[in-house]
Amino acid sequence: xxxxxxxxxxxxxxxxxxxxxxxxxxxxxxxxxxxxxxxxxxxxxxxxxxxxxxxxxxxxxxxxxxxxxxxxxxxxxxxxxxxxxxxxxxxxxxxxxxxxxxxxxxxxxxxxxxxxxxxxxxxxxxxxxxxxxxxxxxxxxxxxxxxxxxxxxxxxxxxxxxxxxxxxxxxxxxxxxxxxxxxxxxxxxxxxxxxxxxxxxxxxxxxxxxxxxxxxxxxxxxxxxxxxxxxxxxxxxxxxxxxxxxxxxxxxxxxxxxxxxxxxxxxxxxxxxxxxxxxxxxxxxxxxxxxxxxxxxxxxxxxxxxxxxxxxxxxxxxxxxxxxxxxxxx
Numbered sequence: 373x374x375x376x377x378x379x380x381x382x383x384x385x386x387x388x389x390x391x392x393x394x395x396x397x398x399x400x401x402x403x404x405x406x407x408x409x410x411x412x413x414x415x416x417x418x419x420x421x422x423x424x425x426x427x428x429x430x431x432x433x434x435x436x437x438x439x440x441x442x443x444x445x446x447x448x449x450x451x452x453x454x455x456x457x458x459x460x461x462x463x464x465x466x467x468x469x470x471x472x473x474x475x476x477x478x479x480x481x482x483x484x485x486x487x488x489x490x491x492x493x494x495x496x497x498x499x500x501x502x503x504x505x506x507x508x509x510x511x512x513x514x515x516x517x518x519x520x521x522x523x524x525x526x527x528x529x530x531x532x533x534x535x536x537x538x539x540x541x542x543x544x545x546x547x548x549x550x551x552x553x554x555x556x557x558x559x560x561x562x563x564x565x566x567x568x569x570x571x572x573x574x575x576x577x578x579x580x581x582x583x584x585x586x587x588x589x590x591x592x593x594x595x596x597x598x599x600x601x602x603x604x605x606x607x608x609x610x611x612x613x614x615x616x617x618x619x620x621x622x623x624x625x626x627x628x629x630x631x632x633x634x635x636x637x638x639x640x641x642x643x644x645x646x647x648x649x650x651x652x653x654x655x656x657x658x659x660x661x662x663x664x665x666x667x668x669x670x671x672x673x674x675x676x677x678x679x680x681x682x683x684x685x686x687x688x689x690x691x692x693x694x695x696x697x698x699x700x701x702x
């Protein structure tokens with residue numbers, strides 16, 4: 373039986389990017405909207421790592437912020453452990469928020485520079501009423517040791533640590549509310565390569581120890597290959613393919629997925645001929661009709677310029693491409 377922790381249905385987020393009102397009046401211009409996330413649907417099973425990949429501007433971080441409540445969706449629903457998220461204050465939502473946390477991309481920017489490390493980690497513990505008095509300090513010391521730091525580090529400030537150590541502090545803070553689900557938004561992109569490996573191995577160890585479920589946001593396909601069980605590929609705010617990690621790297625079904633993999637020179641592609649990366653990402657304010665990838669696709673057909681393709685089931689997931697349903701040249 374599938375135990376789904378997070379279910380996202382038809383998630384859409386639109387931003388108003390119009391010029392100021394007076395400029396629009398003088399220039400006789402209209403309001404403009406950017407759809408950063410467009411009708412995204414996926415589910416994450418308990419205990420797995422589900423990754424979202426794609427080029428910059430594909431909507432990865434926007435989805436992360438929508439899931440943790442930093443942004444409100446324009447349309448669609450997000451359900452955590454079967455309970456819809458209302459994004460409104462209240463006891464039910466407060467209790468729900470304790471169960472999911474986020475690790476941000478830049479560990480220095482996400483930590484309060486005026487607070488000592490002990491205060492940073494203790495804040496969620498006190499906020500959710502998980503401990504009080506001396507128990508808080510004992511829990512902070514335990515969490516610091518869990519992530520590979522010393523209990524004495526609680527008295528230091530964030531600037532006294534290296535980038536990798538600061539990310540360990542951010543992970544300890546995320547663990548302090550005893551979450552079940554953690555959104556990891558590019559958790560190693562600001563770190564040196566050697567430190568990246570340490571942090572990723574720590575995250576895998578913590579996942580096994582505490583039974584955590586991860587949503588991993590990354591543009592680094594080697595990180596995704598190391599960490600993820602399943603992968604969702606985003607292009608211009610839409611999911612174009614979802615597949616088992618091993619299958620996606622060995623037999624990608626969507627032309628954009630193939631192009632994305634072929635752009636990384638150090639990936640072993642089993643002798644498959646590479647597809648050269650062509651074209652530029654279209655303007656998201658005025659995206660192409662039909663399949664938004666069709667201006668860059670080497671297999672484009674007339675049908676691609678019409679309606680957007682629906683998700684077609686594949687061996688280990690699904691892909692939104694007419695190549696799976698229509699003969700080439702039709």
